[in-house]
Amino acid sequence: MSNPQKLSNQSRWPRLFDLLQAPFVALDRLMEAHLPPSMNPFAQTGALANVSFIIAAISGVLLLFWYSPSVHEAWASLENMSALGQLTRSVHRYSSDATMLLVLFHAAKLLFASRFSGPRWVAWVTGVFSLGTLWFVGWLGYWLVWDSRAQSLATISARLVEPIPIFTDPLSRTFVVNEAVSSGLFVTVFFFHMLIPLVIGVAIWMHISRVARAKFLTSKPMGAWLGASLLAVSIAFPALSSEQADMSIKPAFETMDWWYLFPLAVADRLGTGVIWTAAFVLGLLLFTIPWTLSRKEPEKAQVDLNRCNGCTNCANDCPYGAITMVPRTDGRPWELEAKVDPNLCVGCTICSGSCNSAGIGIPSLPVQDKRKVVDQWVDQVQNDGEEPLIAFLCANSAAGDFSIDENGVSTELPGFRCVQVPCSGWVNPITVERALRRGAKGVLVVGCGCSDPPFREGVEFTQDRLDAKRSPQMRLEKVDTSRVRFILHPRGDLVSMLADIDAYRTDSLAKPSGFKVQPKHWVKGVLVAATLSALVWAPSNMASLFEADPSPELVLSLKYRPKVEELCRPATEEEKAKMMRHMKSDTICERSRPDVNVRVSVGPSVVHQATYEPHGLASDGPSFALIKIPVGEGEHQVKIEVGHADRWTHVKEAQLVFRQMERHVFTFEEGVWTLSSPNSPRK
Ligand code: HEM
Ligand code: SF4
Ligand code: SF4
Structure with missing residues (x-):
């Protein structure tokens, strides 16, 4: 079955994201069932x-x-x-x-x-x-x-x-x-x-x-x-x-x-x-x-100036601040007109629900055209001698993936003519009123029902509009709204949604009564708070997995810049030939900072011997070394020799007691030795 109205998820892998989202949705549902909205952390x-x-x-x-x-x-x-x-x-x-x-x-x-x-x-x-x-x-x-x-x-x-x-x-x-x-x-x-x-x-x-x-x-x-x-x-x-x-x-x-x-x-x-x-x-x-991860840019809302009368409803309601009211540009008798900033619009269509005159919406879901289509469906069903039921299905609800043909028929929702909308906020009360006046026996709006809906305020606004608490309001005195229902079922909540829809068909679906806070909710609230506290506390005090090797350590931290040395050698005949006449010489001398040699002995054994090159771009800076050598517990004679070429120019010796977890640190900085040892054994 084709699905011309399908408003698919905007991510690249919708199935994967549905799967990842499922635990959040399930937990959110659980909270909604047991806690007042003001105490639901998911909201x-x-x-x-x-x-x-x-x-x-x-x-x-x-x-x-x-x-x-x-x-x-x-x-x-x-x-x-x-x-x-x-x-x-x-x-x-x-x-x-x-x-x-x-x-x-x-x-x-x-x-x-x-x-x-x-x-x-x-x-x-x-x-x-x-x-x-x-x-x-x-x-x-x-x-x-x-x-x-x-x-x-x-x-x-x-x-x-x-x-x-x-x-x-x-x-x-x-x-x-x-x-x-x-x-x-x-x-x-x-x-x-x-x-x-x-x-x-x-x-x-x-x-x-x-x-x-x-x-x-x-x-x-x-x-x-x-x-x-x-x-x-x-x-x-x-x-x-x-x-x-x-x-x-x-x-x-x-x-x-x-x-x-x-x-x-x-x-x-x-x-x-x-x-x-x-x-x-x-x-x-x-x-x-x-x-x-985004599959496509969301479709942007557009204003139809032929219908916009500058009422400011849409600008007030847009949850993303994408609409501004600007001075009229088309000479019509109103002061203002709505203007959408496409860089801010997420295509939620909540503005369509705000506009009684069908003056704004996304091009793929023009409100006035949809109203006419719904009229035709109602007529067709009545002509067939059946009771027309109209459903508006939010793309993020449990019915979001239903296949719907061009006549609004879905095998997954028999008996209804369906319109899929990006957000239940698209549903304007006039659209519902018009369907009812045309002869629809009922209008069902299925919203996504998350405590923090994908388009933020769509669910809340729709509920309030249908309850005549928010402009544009449902005119309760003009039509019989006894068979208008707004049910909330997030993606994945299929079984419960179908149960609600069955109840709706038999006219036994009660209107939601709102949440009355009772003492048991406070107890449940404490449980949720305790769970959150445990989640904060547990990783905050978890085993460090940071295992220090307990063996004592001998450390040498060295910064040494031996004097620049001139190294001379006999020049070859070829080199002599290249020399300028007044600079002719039998030897070639080069000045450079020598490498630093370090030798560390513990007792009779040499435990470390290495050469450290000078740092710096021109290799003429100091040589640095940070050497950490594990040493057996007990008293040892330590000898550290520092030098260059084949000379040990600086030698330091000490008799030291090594204990577990402790370090003796020799610092050799530009010719000066310092020894830092632990003051006392660790408790
Ligand atoms: C200090 C850290 C953060 C704070 C205090 C914070 C707070 C908020 C608040 C207050 C909102 C508005 C919610 C609403 O009214 O609907 C929001 C929206 C949002 N946040 Fe954060 N947030 C933080 C970090 C993050 C991070 C790390 C991400 C993702 C990587 C993120 C992604 C978003 C997105 C995408 C929205 C917009 C949702 C939408 O427009 O539908 N936030 N954030
Ligand atoms: S709600 Fe409709 S009529 Fe009012 S300003 Fe917006 S587009 Fe214009
Ligand atoms: S579609 Fe949504 S975001 Fe875009 S202008 Fe309308 S209300 Fe604002």
């Missing part, structure tokens, strides 16, 4: 992420009452906080985790619902940007505790950025002795941790700039649930530091916050290269989704 994922982010930002600012952003005082300032400070810290930690959870939830939900194509690319791209920067802020936040987790973060961050050729002195050398960790670097991290949330704020503003009446804040009950859940988790599981960062002790921690610190485990197991590759590939895939 307000963006707002939830936003409110959680705001809580994180406010608690972060409040933390400044207790926290000292200095590498020497940070850890102690957090350890010695008052109970209120500790609570603020925990709320900051868990609200940051909740933000990540909720942003991922929001993004996955919109991705699987294919809400990324056409003009939504702006929301998509700024969303991905916010997600990346949010993660970065969290990663930086964990530095600020300056505990052993932060120590690992710092070391891995250094390894990550070292390949970028802007650091002359390898950053890893900063994190081998406590004295080398610069206060400046720490303050820079602190500064970015405070500044980047402002950048995210700007990104979110752009994110919702193409959405009219964005649900920026949650409903009050939902906000209260979120706040209470965060408080409960914060009291039950206070955020704690691990041991103070100490570069002479290998970092070890049992748990870590996987919401932000997962790269630690990845880098530890697979190396930093994997992180760069994954970040690049994932970033590219995510940022380009609006173009790679």
